[in-house]
Amino acid sequence: MTRIFNDPADFAEEALAGFCDLHSDLVRQVPGGAVRRRRSASPKVAVLAGGGSGHYPAFAGLIGAGLADGAVVGNIFTSPSAQQAYSVAKAAENGAGVVFAYGNYAGDVMNFGMAGERLAAEGIAVENVLVTDDIASAPPSEAGKRRGIAGDFTVFKIMGAAAEAGANLADVVRLGRKANQLTRSIGSAFHGCTFPGAAAPLFTLKDGEMGLGLGIHGEPGLFDTELPSATELGRELVSRGLAETPQGAGRRIAVILNGLGSTKHEELFVLWLTVAPLLRAAGYTLVMPEVGELVTSLDMAGVSLTVTWLDEELESLWTAPAETPAYRRGAAALLPGSADTEEAPDCAGAADVFGAGEGSRAYADKCIAALGAAREALHEAEQRLGDLDAVAGDGDHGRGMVRGIDAATAAAAGAFAQGAGAGDVLAAAGDAWADKAGGTSGVLWGAGLRAFGESLGDGQAPGVDELAAAVQSFASRIVELGHAEVGDKTMVDALVPFTDTLRRLAHGGGAPGLIWAEAAGAATAAAEATAALRPRRGRARPLAEKSVGTPDPGATSLAMIFSVMGPHLTAVRQPAGASS
Ligand code: ADP
Ligand code: MG
Numbered sequence: 001m002t003r004i005f006n007d008p009a010d011f012a013e014e015a016l017a018g019f020c021d022l023h024s025d026l027v028r029q030v031p032g033g034a035v036r037r038r039r040s041a042s043p044k045v046a047v048l049a050g051g052g053s054g055h056y057p058a059f060a061g062l063i064g065a066g067l068a069d070g071a072v073v074g075n076i077f078t079s080p081s082a083q084q085a086y087s088v089a090k091a092a093e094n095g096a097g098v099v100f101a102y103g104n105y106a107g108d109v110m111n112f113g114m115a116g117e118r119l120a121a122e123g124i125a126v127e128n129v130l131v132t133d134d135i136a137s138a139p140p141s142e143a144g145k146r147r148g149i150a151g152d153f154t155v156f157k158i159m160g161a162a163a164e165a166g167a168n169l170a171d172v173v174r175l176g177r178k179a180n181q182l183t184r185s186i187g188s189a190f191h192g193c194t195f196p197g198a199a200a201p202l203f204t205l206k207d208g209e210m211g212l213g214l215g216i217h218g219e220p221g222l223f224d225t226e227l228p229s230a231t232e233l234g235r236e237l238v239s240r241g242l243a244e245t246p247q248g249a250g251r252r253i254a255v256i257l258n259g260l261g262s263t264k265h266e267e268l269f270v271l272w273l274t275v276a277p278l279l280r281a282a283g284y285t286l287v288m289p290e291v292g293e294l295v296t297s298l299d300m301a302g303v304s305l306t307v308t309w310l311d312e313e314l315e316s317l318w319t320a321p322a323e324t325p326a327y328r329r330g331a332a333a334l335l336p337g338s339a340d341t342e343e344a345p346d347c348a349g350a351a352d353v354f355g356a357g358e359g360s361r362a363y364a365d366k367c368i369a370a371l372g373a374a375r376e377a378l379h380e381a382e383q384r385l386g387d388l389d390a391v392a393g394d395g396d397h398g399r400g401m402v403r404g405i406d407a408a409t410a411a412a413a414g415a416f417a418q419g420a421g422a423g424d425v426l427a428a429a430g431d432a433w434a435d436k437a438g439g440t441s442g443v444l445w446g447a448g449l450r451a452f453g454e455s456l457g458d459g460q461a462p463g464v465d466e467l468a469a470a471v472q473s474f475a476s477r478i479v480e481l482g483h484a485e486v487g488d489k490t491m492v493d494a495l496v497p498f499t500d501t502l503r504r505l506a507h508g509g510g511a512p513g514l515i516w517a518e519a520a521g522a523a524t525a526a527a528e529a530t531a532a533l534r535p536r537r538g539r540a541r542p543l544a545e546k547s548v549g550t551p552d553p554g555a556t557s558l559a560m561i562f563s564v565m566g567p568h569l570t571a572v573r574q575p576a577g578a579s580s
Contacts, residue, residue: 001194002086002299008197009403012053012075021544023090023325027063030091031261032084034060035070043095043471045163045172048088049156050102050112051439052077054214058152058295067160068101068324069094072112075403076195076298077217078438078454079107079543081446083431087113089126089165097125098170101176103148103157103216104130106538107440114443115162115180123435124493125169131155133306135244136213136222149216150258150295151183154318161320179314182249182298185256186240187304189214193261193297195395200222202395212236214304215258216297230267234274237305239461243283249309254318255279255289260302265292271303279307284580288319288329328540335397342392356421359460359573364422368412371429374561375405381560386553392547396439404437404445426453440538441491441554451477461573464515468499468506470539473501482537489547498523498562509534512570527555531550 003109005011020029027034031052049059050072059071070092074080089098098119100112109130116126116554132143133151157174167175189211192201205211205224210233213222257268257275268291279286286312295304303346310318321330357363378385378401386398411432412425420428427450434446456472458460462470484490501519506512530552534544540552 002196005196009197009399011196012073013061015053016060016073019056020428025415027060030070030088032080033071033073034063035088035092036065039069039094044069044490045096045167045169046089046092046094046098047156047159047163047172048098048100049152050080050084050085050088050100050219051076051081051105051108051152054298055295057293057324057326059156061358062153062160062324063155064322064324064327064493066157066164066320066322066324066329067327068156069163069501071098074438075397075400078400078439079105079111079443081435081438081442082114082118084509085112086118087439089115089119089124093124097127098131099127099159099163099172099176101129101152101159101170101286102131103152104132104145105147105217105440106482107443109440110440110443111352111434111438127169129155129173129180130161130319131183133180133181133183134213134215135184135186135240138389140244145541147215149185149187150256150304151180151185151308152181153258153294154254154308155179155257157322158317160315160322161317165317165321175313175317175381179308182246182311182314183306183310184241184243184244185304185306186212186237187214187216187258187260187302188212188237189260189300189302191262191301193300195298196402197401202390211302214260214297214300214302215539215542217396222543230270230540231274233303234271234278237303237449238275238278238282241305241307242279246309250311252287252309252310252315253279253287254306254310254315256288256294256304256306257289258304258306259293259302260293260304260485261293261296262299263303268292268303275305287315294327304331314332329351331463343526354415354417354418354420354424356424356458357460359422360423360456360458361419363456363461363571363573364416364420364425366571367422367425367429367570368416369411370565371405371409371412373564373568375409377406377560377564378402378557381557384451385557388553388556389407389540392535392543393553394539397441397553397557398500400437400439400442401445403434403494404442407436408449409430418505421458423453423458425455426450426456429453440482441557444482444491444554447481448474450476462504463573463575464512464570466503467512467569467572471502472499480496484537487533488529488537489540490534490537490550491552492505492572493530493533493552494527494559494562497526498559498571513567516570517558517563520559520566523559523562524556527559532556 131148273438382398430449
């Protein structure tokens with residue numbers, strides 16, 4: 001239970017600001033996250049860690065010499081936006097390229113990927129290293145789909161040390177990927193974590209039970225079992241961790257016994273008393289093991305065991321000194337010290353200048369009303385959407401959609417006041433949505449709305465065919481970014497029947513309002529029908545079985561939004577000669 005907060009929606013931002021004030025000797029807050037206060041005077045690869053908030057000391061606590069150059073800080077359990085990643089990268093970039101390092105979650109992959117495209121277009125060399133250490137989240141045959149948990153720390157540490165030692169971008173990436181391939185984690189939870197201001201934990205376990213295979217976003221364990229003794233728990237974690245020993249691995253390992261947020265250090269020490277002897281008995285030398293909190297999950301009670309099989313080059317990087325707010329190892333004298341940081345480059349773009357036709361201005365007003373209707377519906381449904389997402393995902397869908405639509409409506413109104421037409425109004429709404437909502441759905445909705453706006457343009461009001469084409473652009477962009485197909489149990493399951501119905505009926509003529517309502521009905525039915533499916537994409541995939549019986553949250557919200565937007569968006573230009 002989090003007890004100290006103001007407006008829960010501001011919790012992550014306020015926590016970051018407080019952290020940056022406290023550690024102002026080491027870090028500096030920039031738009032989207034934080035970077036090192038001081039950086040080397042000569043070119044150096046910038047290692048940027050990232051992800052949602054709620055995992056302290058990951059990720060901002062790990063900024064400093066020998067570790068990260070900066071952290072991109074999203075909202076709680078929510079991927080940062082592409083804009084955030086871009087702006088932190090611009091502030092941290094130091095002449096030798098940028099590498100984003102993060103756990104393998106769809107929202108993060110898309111947002112860091114889009115930021116990377118933008119940086120590359122500006123001539124900055126950029127790479128991504130994904131962490132996939134959680135053996136419970138997918139079988140070995142699908143190791144690339146696994147999510148990142150406490151192994152984030154090992155991979156970041158090794159990459160940070162390599163960059164500090166002067167390795168070039170390709171080498172830092174190679175070492176990060178090698179460390180990831182040699183890292184395995186397995187965790188268990190005893191009690192769920194609770195969002196600031198939420199009335200109940202994201203998930204619960206029966207008293208005296210433990211969930212094995214938890215994720216760091218409160219994803220429940222893969223199965224629940226009676227709470228074992230410390231010795232039994234230690235045996236379980238070690239045997240599962242070692243069961244996936246990489247082929248040809250050496251006998252020296254880095255080990256992390258990680259507390260998830262509200263597990264006492266003393267409890268971890270008791271557990272260590274089983275874990276360490278078992279690992280040694282298996283023939284391993286433990287190299288600088290860590291016992292403590294390195295990657296947490298708000299106030300979750302639980303623990304994870306991470307093992308990284310070291311070779312010579314990985315060991316020297318794992319044991320290299322580091323000095324960050326949350327983590328110190330070895331001599332601190334390695335701080336570059338020779339140069340102060342420069343001020344972060346100003347990433348804010350110049351003010352937009354809009355030129356729009358009269359028809360498009362009038363239709364922009366309808367678009368704003370449509371967004372307003374969506375806003376009302378999403379506020380009303382916030383809790384329900386969060387509950388749907390908590391069944392097999394991370395429970396943030398309601399909150400993310402509300403943050404997104406709030407930002408979108410504000411940005412749309414701002415652009416309209418400056419003279420924007422329908423296209424620019426929706427593009428501004430999309431950009432703001434992507435920036436503020438975070439999460440997979442936030443990226444997709446943001447990019448989709450921008451594509452919708454670009455398709456409409458700013459000339460005249462659309463006719464029904466142009467409206468159908470704009471909806472098709474929205475859908476295409478979402479499929480292009482998310483790669484989901486019908487049946488994967490995502491928003492695409494509601495989107496495709498919507499666009500198909502709309503296109504079919506638009507060709508046949510008929511009143512736009514009725515056509516849209518029929519398409520929205522098809523989307524709603526399809527969203528409900530996703531209850532029977534098992535998710536094949538997104539955060540819910542590892543818990544596919546638990547999701548059966550519950551409709552997909554993203555499909556549900558999409559159907560809802562399109563339903564309430566209809567009466568406004570269908571106020572389209574009538575063909576010449578039409579009577580209504
Ligand atoms: P996150 O999954 O990052 O926490 P949200 O909870 O806001 O983001 O959104 C979850 C929804 O996103 C899912 O219910 C699903 O409809 C949608 N989604 C997830 N992955 C994809 C994808 N690859 N393509 C399309 N939609 C997706
Ligand atoms: Mg979610």
